[in-house]
Every structure is written in C-alpha cells, then in structure tokens.
Amino acid sequence: xxxxxxxxxxxxxxxxxxxxxxxxxxxxxxxxxxxxxxxxxxxxxxxxxxxxxxxxxxxxxxxxxxxxxxxxxxxxxxxxxxxxxxxxxxxxxxxxxxxxxxxxxxxxxxxxxxxxxxxxxxxxxxxxxxxxxxxxxxxxxxxxxxxxxxxxxxxxxxxxxxxxxxxxxxxxxxxxxxxxxxxxxxxxxxxxxxxxxxxxxxxxxxxxxxxxxxxxxxxxxxxxxxxxxxxxxxxxxxxxxxxxxxxxxxxxxxxxxxxxxxxxxxxxxxxxxxxxxxxxx
Amino acid sequence: xxxxxxxxxxxxxxxxxxxxxxxxxxxxxxxxxxxxxxxxxxxxxxxxxxxxxxxxxxxxxxxxxxxxxxxxxxxxxxxxxxxxxxxxxxxxxxxxxxxxxxxxxxxxxxxxxxxxxxxxxxxxxxxxxxxxxxxxxxxxxxxxxxxxxxxxxxxxxxxxxxxxxxxxxxxxxxxxxxxxxxxxxxxxxxxxxxxxxxxxxxxxxxxxxxxxxxxxxxxxxxxxxxxxxxxxxxxxxxxxxxxxxxxxxxxxxxxxxxxxxxxxxxxxxxxxxxxxxxxxxxxxxxxxxxxxxxxxxxxxxxxxxxxxxxxxxxxxx
Numbered sequence: 089x090x091x092x093x094x095x096x097x098x099x100x101x102x103x104x105x106x107x108x109x110x111x112x113x114x115x116x117x118x119x120x121x122x123x124x125x126x127x128x129x130x131x132x133x134x135x136x137x138x139x140x141x142x143x144x145x146x147x148x149x150x151x152x153x154x155x156x157x158x159x160x161x162x163x164x165x166x167x168x169x170x171x172x173x174x175x176x177x178x179x180x181x182x183x184x185x186x187x188x189x190x191x192x193x194x195x196x197x198x199x200x201x202x203x204x205x206x207x208x209x210x211x212x213x214x215x216x217x218x219x220x221x222x223x224x225x226x227x228x229x230x231x232x233x234x235x236x237x238x239x240x241x242x243x244x245x246x247x248x249x250x251x252x253x254x255x256x257x258x259x260x261x262x263x264x265x266x267x268x269x270x271x272x273x274x275x276x277x278x279x280x281x282x283x284x285x286x287x288x289x290x291x292x293x294x295x296x297x298x299x300x301x302x303x304x305x306x307x308x309x310x311x312x313x314x315x316x317x318x319x320x321x322x323x324x325x326x327x328x329x330x331x332x333x334x335x336x337x338x339x340x341x342x343x344x345x346x347x348x349x350x351x352x353x354x355x356x357x358x359x360x361x362x363x364x365x366x367x368x369x
Numbered sequence: 370x371x372x373x374x375x376x377x378x379x380x381x382x383x384x385x386x387x388x389x390x391x392x393x394x395x396x397x398x399x400x401x402x403x404x405x406x407x408x409x410x411x412x413x414x415x416x417x418x419x420x421x422x423x424x425x426x427x428x429x430x431x432x433x434x435x436x437x438x439x440x441x442x443x444x445x446x447x448x449x450x451x452x453x454x455x456x457x458x459x460x461x462x463x464x465x466x467x468x469x470x471x472x473x474x475x476x477x478x479x480x481x482x483x484x485x486x487x488x489x490x491x492x493x494x495x496x497x498x499x500x501x502x503x504x505x506x507x508x509x510x511x512x513x514x515x516x517x518x519x520x521x522x523x524x525x526x527x528x529x530x531x532x533x534x535x536x537x538x539x540x541x542x543x544x545x546x547x548x549x550x551x552x553x554x555x556x557x558x559x560x561x562x563x564x565x566x567x568x569x570x571x572x573x574x575x576x577x578x579x580x581x582x583x584x585x586x587x588x589x590x591x592x593x594x595x596x597x598x599x600x601x602x603x604x605x606x607x608x609x610x611x612x613x614x615x616x617x618x619x620x621x622x623x624x625x626x627x628x629x630x631x632x633x634x635x636x637x638x639x640x641x642x643x644x645x646x647x648x649x650x651x652x653x654x655x656x657x658x659x660x661x662x663x664x665x666x667x668x669x670x671x672x673x674x675x676x677x678x679x680x681x682x683x684x685x686x
Binding site: 145146147148154194195196203204205206207208210211212213214215216217218219220221222223225226244245248249251252255256 | 400421422424426427429431432433434435436437438439440441442443444445447462463465466467470471472473
C-alpha cells in the first residue's frame, strides 16, 4: 500500500509519462488521461488486488479493470508499465507502427494487463457486467472495476448496461466516472448535457458515491466505502469530480486538450510543472 | 440424382434450440443470452434446464453483445441470440469491437434471417447480415439448410473456440439431411454429383437447389449440388474442383447480392478457375410482408429460377 504522499509522487510521474508519450506520438488524448491519472494511480497501486506476474486475460483470482473510455490509453499504459506489466521503455512506442501500444487499447497485440479492447465509446460497462457475472458463476470473489468518461454517458448503451447491472445484481462491480465536464467539442453542458449524473445513476438502481477525483484523501476513503457496499445486491458507482488536463496550468479545465498532443515546446513547459519522481522512461 | 426425403417440415431455429440444449448438457461452460426473444429464438428449453447459465437482457441488444464478450473473457462459451437484423445491423459496432477485434468466444445466433421471416415485413427481414458478418476479420459465418444441419452446426459452433455467426430461420421447411451427420466448419457438403453445372446453395435455398436438380435432370442436364453451409471460411478447394469439372456455376442464397454467397463464389473462381456464374439472390432490394412461399417466389428464390439460371450459365460456357 502506497501512502498518500507516495501516490501523489507516482501520479506526477504518470502525468509526465502521458505528456512525453503524446508529444512523441504527435497525437493522442492527454486531457482525459490527465484527469483520470489520480483515479488510476489509486486503483493500480492501492485499491485493486492484482499481480502482473500471474496475470491472464481470464482474470481468475484477481480483480479486473476495464477501461471503457479507451482514449485514456496513455494513462492506462503508464499505470500498467509502472506496476510491472511491461517495461516502461515500451511507453515510447505509443501509436507507432508495429507497437503493442495501439492508439486505443487492443488485445490483439497482446499487451499484458489489458482484458478487452476499447475505444468505441459506451461499451465497457457492458463488458464489465459480463465479467462480473462470469466471476460470480465461478465463485471468484474478486471485484470488477470499470472507468467511464462523463461524455461517454451520452451513449445509450451505458444506460442499457446500467439497467442490466441493477437487474442482475452485479454487486461485485465498482464503476467510476471521470467527471471532468468536458468532451472533444466543448463543455458537456454546451454539447449535449448529461444532467445530474448522481440522480440518474441512483434512479437506475445504483448506490452512488461522489468524491474529488484529484484528492487521494477523498479517493481512498471512497474506494473503501464502495468496497464495503459490495455484496449487497446493488452495483456501486463512484462519480469522481475532476478537471480535464489536471496538473498542467495551460491544459487544465478546457476541452482544447481532449484530443490534441503537446508539441516539443509545450511538452517542456508542461514537464516543468510535473516533478520527475520515478525516473522518466 | 441422389434421393432426398423430407422427414417432415421443421424450422431451423428449433434445430438451433435443440443443438444449444445438447451442447449445454455436454459443456457446463456454455451460457446463453437473449434480448427478449428467447421464445422466438428457441432458447427456452436451455433457459429452463440451466437457469443459472441463461441471462435475459431485455430489449437492449448492444448491451447483450458487450456482456456476452465479458462473460466469454472469463472462460464461458456464450450464445447470444435475437432476430438476425437485431443481432447484426443494430449492433455491428459492438460485434466488431467486442467480439471480432476483441476475439471473444461469442456465438452470434441469428434467427428469422432473410425474407422468409415473412409477414413482419422489411424492417425485420435482414438480407444484408452475411455481408456484414463476412467483412469482419476472423468471423466464422455459418448458414445451415435444415433442422438437422442447424442442430449439428450449433454443436460444432460450441466446440469451436472463437467468434461465430450462426444464421437460421423462422418458417418450417423440409428436413432432409441425415440426423447423425457431424457438422464440419469450413467444409462444403456434396449433395449430388453432376457434370454440366455446379449449383452452390446455402440455407433454405439448398432444398430448392435439389428440386432444381430434378427439373434439370428431366431436361437431360446433370447438375452438381453443393451445400455451402459455411460461408466463411469457404471451402475453396471443393468449389474449384467442382467447377473444374462442370465449367459453369450457379449460386443461390436468401440474401442481397452485395456481399453474399454469389460474391464469395465469384471471388474464388476469379482467382482460381474463371467460369460463367449466375447469381440467384434477393438482388438489391428490401423485403416486404407476405408468406414465406409467396416471397420466395416473388423474389425468384425457388427451384424454377435456379434451374433457369443453370441453363443460362451452361449457355455461357
């Protein structure tokens, strides 16, 4: 278990990885990767029971994570590398021809730690629901985690899956929304507002928690509470309030960095704001 | 020609239901999912015998495909079924991402395929599903011809590890293939050996092709009838060997011309053994309400049209 101070340091390195990866690739999605970096750092370093050494795609005997918002791949890859699923040097191959690290997560390229391909939005909660049912059938008491984007909640399939989870009582599943309020075309409220997400998920039969998705002093207790709510017949949602582009002043709080890479100069400026704590790849 | 006896009309979807139940009894990892049409798709017997291995998804096909993929990743063999239109066109992206590209052990079970769905009309009659599923890398596409073959194909799909599209229909049609014949994925089935023309048929059109064979025999024409039950991967060797002998081909399917069996056969022949080909298909049209037999006749999907096409193909040699 990492301390809050250690998690903060790790998340700084994850954000450095994200900036360096998309800069080298000259494309990618830094905005949401930065907003979800603290959530994923908490998950991979403290919350989930997982072991890269014995990992298999079937996920037996371990917790499972599904990234529904596949464009957050830079953050996802950084966490997988930083927790030992593959060498950190490989992060430099993001989006390059022949790389295992495709623009969006792929299982075809055989990246250890990835259970399912994602990128076409709205589908990961369904996959996580099926995974959770499979674990129940197998008597595997581990938990399935899934991260959604808030813009992604505009997809109808999310709500199909929300009803399915409540109906089939997937109480071994914790979903999270990276609630940064932005999507590629602008503020969610301006593009196609998703409204009161807390009321919506509650109305769909979920137990819902809300926390600050950048403050480990809130994130860790939220996961503790969510875990304590499992096994009671209802799926659990944690809405994590975040800022797109969090951690770099000129990227924070705007949709403009949703799907745009930093150039070399912007990269230097961003890295100056993010401490190198674990050593760059 | 070889004699085939209809042991009594039966719907191919019931062959699927019987095969699913049998496969489910043999293998406890088999799971079934429905989107509110479990009765129509004939999953009820499985659901009754294995309630813990059956998941009703309601009218939410997109979620069903995603959840099927999730279950499959945990090691289950998942049969997800609905009407053919609603488990292909409606959820093409879900199948592409979660089943095909995700390479999960999901069987897409498509009942009420083609125009013989009948009275519900064009909204429910997919004639494009084979094209859609065939375009997905790694997807096996199976379109069996009768009850017995559908039952056997369902068991074969259960034993095969990987994505499968299994297409079957609503109406009661002749049941004429042997009850005990094992289904081999990727193998064409020789129904009648002939020398003048090769007729490649799939699904409900195989029986019509056999009737066409009798019509042609009366006119002194020897037709070879081959059942292409697996459209992908197709048995190119069998196709080329037959046309090397006959020098002309007819294809017959309950599907749009675009992306269907006709194009598959043309592709095989163009690269291996060019020959005249006549395509019997639904053309480039939507369906409409009517009885299955009325529609088959109106769209030219019957023995008379197949025989006529055979004569034309032979004349073009």
